[in-house]
Amino acid sequence: xxxxxxxxxxxxxxxxxxxxxxxxxxxxxxxxxxxxxxxxxxxxxxxxxxxxxxxxxxxxxxxxxxxxxxxxxxxxxxxxxxxxxxxxxxxxxxxxxxxxxxxxxxxxxxxxxxxxxxxxxxxxxxxxxxx
Numbered sequence: 001x002x003x004x005x006x007x008x009x010x011x012x013x014x015x016x017x018x019x020x021x022x023x024x025x026x027x028x029x030x031x032x033x034x035x036x037x038x039x040x041x042x043x044x045x046x047x048x049x050x051x052x053x054x055x056x057x058x059x060x061x062x063x064x065x066x067x068x069x070x071x072x073x074x075x076x077x078x079x080x081x082x083x084x085x086x087x088x089x090x091x092x093x094x095x096x097x098x099x100x101x102x103x104x105x106x107x108x109x110x111x112x113x114x115x116x117x118x119x120x121x122x123x124x125x126x127x128x129x130x131x
Contacts, residue, residue: 046096100124
């Protein structure tokens with residue numbers, strides 16, 4: 001009886017750890033998806049309206065600004081879920097009219113140290129992959 005109880009406890013512990021890991025990865029993927037969905041929207045706006053946009057990656061959030069890093073020009077702000085962070089803490093400039101930007105790589109790290117790296121290219125395209 002004790003052996004069966006020990007095996008069941010071990011299985012429940014392993015299952016709980018796996019569920020927590022999956023939850024952390026979902027939070028990380030959701031963060032990246034949200035940031036990129038708004039990036040695509042802002043880039044299209046920059047191309048259509050001719051306005052420049054700045055995406056500033058802070059450690060715990062991302063803020064999209066129109067024209068300058070000024071609280072009054074804030075377009076979108078997203079606070080990352082607990083345990084998710086971004087590096088490096090700098091901005092990405094999307095040029096108005098063309099939608100072009102300087103190349104930059106941002107790494108998002110989850111609570112379980114899983115990482116997704118986003119590489120922004122000159123033409124405004126991006127590529128993301130798990131590390």
